[in-house]
Amino acid sequence: MTASKALLLLLRLARSLAARVMLGAVVALAVAFLSPLVEPLIPESWAERFGPDTVVPILTILATTMLTVTTFSLSVMVQAFQSAASQATPRAYRLHLADTTTQTVLATFTGAFLYALTALVMFRTGFYSDAVSVVILGVTVLVIGAIVLAILRWIDHLSTLGSMDNTLDIVEQHARGPLRRAMAQPALGGLPLPPDAQIPDSARPLPAPQSGYVQFVDMRSLHERLAAANARLTLSAAPGQHVIAGAPLGWLLGDGAEPDGLSGCFTIGKTRTAEQDARFGIVVLSEIALRALSPGINDPGTAIDVSHRVTRLLAGIEAPGTTPPDYPRIEVPVVAAPDLIEDGYHPLIRAGAAHPEVIGVVLDSLATLEASDWPELARAARQAQGYALRHAKSALTVADDRDALARKYGG
Known part of the structure; x- marks a missing residue:
């Protein structure tokens, strides 16, 4: 719950x-x-x-x-x-x-x-x-x-x-809980929203009361209000997403629901938080890797450590659960495996493509995730591996480095 x-x-x-x-x-x-x-x-x-x-x-x-x-x-x-x-x-x-x-x-x-x-x-x-x-x-x-x-x-x-180790430990710890909760309840207890879902013409927008990041959605109170008004809601702004005041948080079906009361079930703040945002911790880890690979710091070891930590996080989660929804009147966008791969590895691939030791570890990490029991994650890891190889071939200036990657990973 x-x-x-x-x-x-x-x-x-x-x-x-x-x-x-x-x-x-x-x-x-x-x-x-x-x-x-x-x-x-x-x-x-x-x-x-x-x-x-x-x-x-x-x-x-x-x-x-x-x-x-x-x-x-x-x-x-x-x-x-x-x-x-x-x-x-x-x-x-x-x-x-x-x-x-x-x-x-x-x-x-x-x-x-x-x-x-x-x-x-x-x-x-x-x-x-x-x-x-x-x-x-x-x-x-x-x-x-x-x-x-x-x-x-x-x-x-x-x-x-x-210290850097202490910071990485704290970030990894804060990332693990939301990830596991997102897999146990992919739609925060509501109905998963299909990626190709169409919004009916009769739906009304639920405007955001203020600008900022969606930090938390009180699903229980929201569902109770919708049930009392015999209405339904399709969220368009999941936790972690930035919204502008007046922009739609979601789309209402039903004339009895009051937008002002429903918008009070959303916590919107100036900063992004991890309570319901499964991607936030991985994004922070990725930012640390980018800072480590900047010319002013030039610390490939930290970038490698981040790659290992992201791999531990993603390899340790199970495929999203299929339990009956607790709040069937609310449709919620789910955390997709390609988004997790993109948050954790794509910035690292772009910044570390010219570092053979970094890109090699990233490719090994993606190869590990290809064996995931979650088919969507395995497929996304396989696609990211090709993305990493293309970046590496373009960034590596020494033929020996390019040939070593080609022999080990193909392409």
């Missing part, structure tokens, strides 16, 4: 850096304010031994050091992500921002700072009694333990943060 628009917004909020940091801060503040409730359970001997004179200096050190560590960590994160964007592709920056390890570490540091600062204020203003100091000390020990674990995790993470 596809997710709703409300769930999409909730997931986006959960993946944001600000949400993680605020959650850690809320937990820390709640502990500081609720500590007096435990006061009746504290033995007097403990209260005398672990009074404010013991706890306040520890909280002072904690607040001071955590502010410094948080500021330093934020600067390191920004520099690493900007480096990844300049070396790989600007689209990788947004994927890095969703890195859960970085978010959790920063949330721990910020939460510890706010906890220590709040506890200090409560002590200085007289809201905490001597007995509460025992509770605060116990919580502080737990906070210090969490900080130590976060620092160890952060040190290990910094060794790869922003």
